[in-house]
Amino acid sequence: xxxxxxGEQTFNFIHSxxxxxxxTLTAKQLDVxxxxxxxxxNAETTVSDLTAQNVEILREDLDVDGVNVIHTELRTRDxxxxxxxxx
Numbered sequence: 001x002x003x004x005x006x007g008e009q010t011f012n013f014i015h016s017x018x019x020x021x022x023x024t025l026t027a028k029q030l031d032v033x034x035x036x037x038x039x040x041x042n043a044e045t046t047v048s049d050l051t052a053q054n055v056e057i058l059r060e061d062l063d064v065d066g067v068n069v070i071h072t073e074l075r076t077r078d079x080x081x082x083x084x085x086x087x
Contacts, residue, residue: 005074007048010081012040040084
């Protein structure tokens, strides 16, 4: 499994059901104009944490052994930190 950078970069991951619900609720509001809304969990998840979860699923749920994590150079487009502050 390839990981760009050291894995300490953070992102704000949101489930597609939560995103769909947020968009639907916003669309139903009659008084909404061209306002901007931040949709997120207000929580940072590191790439290392996400990778560890994926490796655990592969090993325990799918019985895949020998998963190696390879760290490569950080991509220039990756920003640290990168999450949605919805406060």
